[in-house]
Amino acid sequence: MLRVQRGDDEAFATLVERYQQPVMNLLYRSLPDATEAEDLAQTVFVQVYKSAPRYRPTARFSTWLFTIARNLCLNELRRRSRHPAEPLEPADSATDQAPRQYPDRRTDGPVESLLQGELERKIEEAIRDLPENQRTALLLCQQDELSYEDIAKVLGCSLSATKSLIHRARETLKARLKPYLRTGA
Amino acid sequence: MTTSNDSHWQEIVARRPMTDREQRELAAWLAKHPESAEHWAGELALTEALRKLSPAPVPSNFVARVMAEVRRSEPAPRRSRPLAGWRWWTDWHHALPLGAALAALALTLAIQAHHRAQLRVEVAEGLSALPLEGLAQLPFWQDLEPIQALPEGPLPSGRDLLAALE
16 A cells, blocks of 8 residues: 555555455445446546555555445445435446446356355345445454454444344344255355 | 353454365354254355355456556546646746746845945945044034935936035
8 A cells, every 4th residue: 555655556556456445335235336346446446546645554454445345335325225226337438438348156056056046146136235334343353464453443433242142143133044044054 | 161162253254265274163053052953054154155256247357447447547646746836846848937037036136236336435434534623513414304305317426415514
């Protein structure tokens, strides 16, 4: 990040490469539209680039990054609740000029893929329906590099409150997914 | 397992699958506490299900798109940066003409100040040459209008001034 502050674009590209998946995991499971999640992830990194001169290495970079991601996600969720029909950006915006290219990750057979896909849909639905702070706490908890203390910093609450949010989120998911977990896990 | 151990293990399963050793310890404990078996089965199943979630789809050209967007939006902040603080001073495009104007202004002021100082010295020298004993009785000291009526431009010499006043 210090290299990015000195205007090293190659270092910034490395950062994007390193953190694109964790950021997308958070946004994809927080927003109902994959395309909007992707556009928002792009906005997150552009914001990181623009804010780089203000970054101080007192906190971990990932904590700072996820704080930006969470704030932008919250803004988008609020905007959606006010204007439910409007997309994040106009369809003809410059961000849509480059076509999206997705790698094919399918490895299982068709039946296994179908069952796993169905289970994932149920889990993702259940996660998306959680209150925002519980959902974000749960999703950040899946990031290996973030400690509970880091998650508390991103959420702006105490350590015990963070653990409580994660616990409540898991209890809700267990209750809602009980039939699927027994057969699918 | 104590309550603190239970809490510790809860934190572990919330983040990752248990290691083999942790699983063995848990199984040994559950053998003695079968009433908790259902709770822990749910916990472990949820952890496993969350772990198996596919990563969110990321376009293979995502980095390139971010970099393109960064470059596209880059000129705006850079253009506004020079006026934001004193950094514009380092930009010679702005500093050179401004510096030249400031130098010209300073030179003009210095020349004017020097000219006034010279004039003051000349007048002082002229006045010091006057016969001071006669000067005190002159009636013009009661009326300053003659002095105010002196012409504009270079001051006359001391003797001319005295002749004019008399």
